[in-house]
Amino acid sequence: MKVGLFIPCYVDQFYPQVAVATLQLLEKLGCDVEFPMRQTCCGQPMANSGYEHLTHGCNENFVDNFQGFDYIVCPSGSCTLHVKDHLHSKKDENAAQTIRKKVYELTEFLTDVLKVENLRASFPHKVGFHQSCHGQRGLHMSQMTELVAEPFSKPEHLLSQVSGIELVTLKRKDECCGFGGTFCVAEEAVSAKMGKDRVADHLQQEVEFIAGADMSCLMHMEGILRRQKSPVKVIHIAEILNSTVHEPTT
Template structure:
């Protein structure tokens, strides 16, 4: 299986350890990973701001670069959802896109649904608070919605449960938005920060030691608030935890 690693812009520029953890994890699991060096932004910031004409060449470029792989794996639910769910009206006449949209996976989705892993040789003796980011939850269906009367599932939690010594923090509102929302955090700063503080308060009452998620954008927002307010919570992307990386001090 030819697997391409897609690294989002903000991870590449600000959190390269997350990209390395994703690569390390996949290689530990026996996956032969390729990194297409020509990759660029997927166009999500432009499309979210209504700038379709600016997003179009990036979408076309993405399909050109990543076509031909058996799978594309990305440590970001929002970027995966952008390609899978929001390229459609831009590339509705692109035959290669029809194939590619079925081959791109968020990291946890790939591990659970494609590799079907059932063990990980990692010790993680911490109480973990799992944040379900909106794109992963609502658009990729990585977990069940708490408001639905349906069987519960949670793919990131399923993976974390494989770790030796892990304990889960029980949140009161387990799938509430963190308030980041990309450009929303800039245009509606006060609302965004209030929502973030609400999520942190829920983790504090639950005794979270390490806060994790599949989207570094959400964690970036929450980590900024945690650092400024000197709260006793560490923040790690789920790829870092699953790859056996140490908790940052």
């Protein structure tokens, strides 16, 4: 299948290793991946701030870059959800609507489309997984704990296939980290307190890594960890799923 790789602008600028891991992982799983070089921001920051009328250029550029793919895959739930729900085009609305149906967050693509059940990956570390709000409540990547329903988690299902990993159980596993895009700028004090509480839950479980499917949330918590001089690191799930299995030498 022909896959268009959609990389959020903040990943491109600050965490390029996540983009590389996503590309390598998809290729390992047999996808023909192409990265459209002229892609830019999807327009989510402007839309979230009440300026969706200023995102037309981003929308048209996205449509121009991502037509013709079987699927479009992105290592970010928030950017994926924005495109799924808000992509429009004055030039070609039919193309925009088609793209909206083809865009997937990475872990939902691996679970729902490729139906991955046997990942050859190894990550011998103690890990806490942060489920971001957009992924959980918008893309339904995992079950919300307040619902009386059968629990599930697409990211954790994939992580369970990684050898050596110790995935801890958090006390408040689907609590917001407080990042919220522009919320962390407009309400910085509330955002910081929420982030500290989220980090504390992981630290109480004595994790080595906080993993997640959105580097925006992880970036927020990484800043808190650094200010606390904590040795705990953040890592995107793509980096774990792409980690190498070391074959025994003979």
